[in-house]
Amino acid sequence: MNWFYHRNIGTKLLLAFASILMLTTFLGGFATLQLRKVNDAAGELASNWLPSIRSLNDIKVALSRVRANEAQMALYENDSTERTTITTVMNKNIDSLTAARKQYEGQISEQGEKAIYPSVKERIEKFIALHEQTLALLSTGQADQAKQLLLGPAFQNYLALLGELDKLAQVNLDGSLQSVHIADVTYDQSRFGIIALLVGSVLVGTLLAVFIARIISTPLRTAGAFANQVAAGDLTAEIRVSSRDETGQLSMALAAMNENLRRIVSQVRGGTETIATASSQISMGNLDLSSRTEEQASSLEETASAMEQLTSTVRENAKNAQQANQLALTASSIAQEGGKVVHQVIETMGNIDASSKKIVEIISVIDGIAFQTNILALNAAVEAARAGEQGRGFAVVATEVRSLAQRSATAAKEIKSLIDSSVQQVGVGSTLVQQAGATMAEVVSSVQRVTDVMTEISAASSEQTQGIEQVNLAITQMDEVTQQNAALVEEAASASQSLSHQTRQLSELVGVFRLPGGVMHAAGVAVSGETLPATRPRPAASTVPSIATSPKAKPVPSAIASPANSDELWETF
Template sequence: MNMRSLQMRLMVTFGTCLLLTAGAIAGYGVFNARHTEQFVTRTTGESATRNAKELLLNKASDVAFEIGRGLETALLTARTLGNLFSGIQDHSTGLTLSREQISAILRGTLRKNPNFTGVYTCWEPEALDRLDEIYVGAPGHDRTGRFIPYWSRNDTGHIWVEPLVDYENHQKHGNGVRKGDYYLLPRETRKEVAIDPYPYPVQGKDVWITSLCVPIIADDRFYGIAGIDMRLDFVQSLAEEACRDFYGGAARIAVISHNGLIAGVSRMSERVGQSLKAWLPGTWDYASRQIRSGTAAIRTREDRPVLEVIVPLKIGRTDAPWAVMIQIPQAVVLADVRNMAGELRARQNESLLKEIGVGLGLILLALLMTGLLSRNVSRPVEKAISELRQSYAHVESASGSISAVSSALAAAASEQAGSLEETAAALGQMASATRQNAASANQAGDAVRDADMLIEKADLKMGQLGRFMNSVGAASHETVRVIKTIDEIAFQTNLLALNASVEAARAGSAGAGFAVVATEVRNLALRSADAAKNTSEMIRETVEKIEDGQQVAADAHQAFKAVAARSVRINTLVEEIASASVEQAAGIAQISRAVTRLDEVTQENAANAGETSASSGEMRLQADQMKKTVARLAALVTGNGLPVTAPAPPHIPGSVPVKAPRTATSLIRPPAKSV
């Protein structure tokens, strides 16, 4: 098929417009999909991070509560023993206990508390009964005779008594804890203390423990201490258990003493007793300051993408709080968000491929219809060209016949022939103009129909947009009801937390820890209520905007309907113009045939005129002009510029050449080229 033909030009023009339109729509779809994906990923990532921080704080508080409960029990026992032993030196109580009775009390306490590793007391020289010299080397005494019984339980559960060691030793272990801190620190501070993790020999085997010690004071005099030792195994086991079900074990939970020594850390039991600096060389200084401050904190570490939370662990009446630290990689927290983003991207790509496939199919269908339409337009034009070729061939043949006739009426016949030639040329111009009007009307009709199709598609999309906005409005109303339910739940939670605080206050010191938790729960409930209120207000504003959008979409829908009605009316008028042009062309053709017939009659009347040959020559010139016009029209339709060859007119012997009369041929212009 010739690429310069009218049919191919129409197909290329319409195809280019369709491809540009489809490409613009597809490009906007890709941009909008990527923008939506980035927005969803960013907002869900921020929400997941906030939820993870709250979850980390809650988890750390739970772990601190569990460990603190165990340590509080031991410290409470030590406090009870200390108060009991202080009564021995308070003469107003009249309480007297022998060393054997005190030792029996310690052993009984150890038996009744399987979580305790050791129960002991350590008295100043001659502070109990001034009988130290008598008990030199006795069980629970060393060579000084001081009363220092240490009742301990080994790995097999065997309970044994032996004298305390290193109670006056100021030397430090490798982690910086003094060997005698369990006795020296209560004596120096005269306060309850929780000793940092340190190794102590229990029945001949070094065990990592923490000591909870209470000073024995009467009349403002220090007499000794009562203490409970607990293995750090129970802290390690609680950290392991808490980590196992938290984010699939990906987190790291550690319990750290006031001076930055590790009492337990999940999946790293070998770190027990080591300093925080050895475990976290890059951030230990910040963590140490936070632990000493006794306040909760959460942050993202500077050296790597890890969320870190530190929650204080208050132990009894001690002034040195411990802390629970939880670390978890941000990649674990955002794993679900990244998976969701990947799934969203895959679905968007799949949807985009489907849209491209449907668009290409519609473009191919439109190109096919355009080809059929252009073919239907070019065929009548080609047929007219063929008829014109035959016409100018007949004209040339007739001019040859006229040349053979007589030149008797040369002057009159020549003038009459010139007039007929001018009339034929004018009719040719009228016929060409009429055909141009018909072709332009057909093209305008095609354009109106294409515009009508685009308006129908736009109207359909506006209807879909209205229905989508209705569904979004309904979903927003449903979200408002859910937020209201959350607000009610927060209100009930606040009431329950308030009741819990009242009950904890009634319980006194035993419910102090529970009161703190109840207060935090109440604060969270109040924050949840405020967040629910703010969210409800935002959704209400969104619903109002959606309703405004629905009204705008409805107005646009009505406007598209009005445009479609006007388009139908324009199409009808264009079809009427095309039909009238066709009828006009038929009338001009009839007139042209009548003029030709009149020319034949005139030639018959001037059969003997010698100058009829001149008229024949003039007609031959007109035929040549018609041939050139037909060639240009054929080049426009078929796309090639080859000249159109007409058959040569027959030569009649005996014809007399006659000088052609002056005619108005120079005034006759060929019809304008149709574009």
């Protein structure tokens, strides 16, 4: 099995799946072949034997019905109406017999049928001839001779024909039973074969899966254990390569990586102490220079902060003046709009007053119409009273019309009263609206004067802001230059200290690895007798808006690179 063991994993899986597919294909082909045999047997049963049995049964039924019709014809020899009906039915049965015989002739397939059918055909033709002879005797009034013919030769031929038909039916029944037997045998064979093939496929697939999983997972577990040893810092571990597939290639790559790590760690240990000593000396000198530069920058920052506060105050006053000016303009616009609205209200109140007067006139006309209607109704009632019984109905109508006219007059008076009251209130409202319009005009005039004053204040505040910003610009530029100097000095100090710190960390990280000599490097390299002082933080600079075009001083980083970055570099490597 060495040829299979050293194959690629893809080839191993391909061969395993190919084996399973071959077994599955063989199983499918075997099942298809057996199903075809079952289908052939069922097709022969459905298309040959059963239709033939049905056709023979139709022939028997047609023969028995014709015999019954002949007997009825003999019994009703004196009833012409009944005989006509029976003749019609009998002709249909003769047609059914002929159709069933032709249908069976197309279904004959076996030698046994071919041997028996000529005799059946001859007897059917004889049956039809005797039938016609019987009908001829009955039509000429020879009923007795017809009955003798029916009970004699015709009956004997009928019995012999039934026997021949039974033989044909038995041949077809035997053929159908044979087809069923073939289907049963094929089913039993198919079931046994399919079960055997399924069990074999499952066993082969299981064995292949276990074998391939073992030859793949064992080297991977070995490589995983080796990688964990290297990750723990043990570079003395060894890995054995036992195959040439992907897992073997992985083991060889891990072995090469381990060898390179050994060489790199040995070289790094040699240069760590030299770097640590030099970086410590540079860091001490830069810290002193950074301290003096920060004191100078702090003083200038305080001056810039005070100037910034003054600039901020003047700028805020200018903004407030602009906002007040804008509010005054808005108030003036609103007041003018209010004056226009009050003028429109005055016009609307006048229109309402005119409309109310027109309504009063219309109500007066309605009141006059109601009065005239009342008079007319009264006259109609008088005329109806004069007419006596004949005018009684008209009198009732006139009374109702009079009542309606009185109600209309009353309603018109009430509406007129309400409209008069509304007209008076509208007049009072118009007077009040006119007074409000005069007051709004005075408000508009006052707001306009306030707007002019606020405009002058806003212009003066803008001039003050420009002057203060020019002074602040000069101080800001001085502060930026000083901040940049301090930042450069502090960056150099921080970089030196960070370099020293990272050198110690590098020594500690390299010390984790164990080389084949069995020597464990000391955790950390002593670069000086005392711990380096931490970099003093810069004083917090005041927030200065970007007025000048020169860039702001960059923030001072606390370290060039963090310890986490060092770990990431080693993990990446």
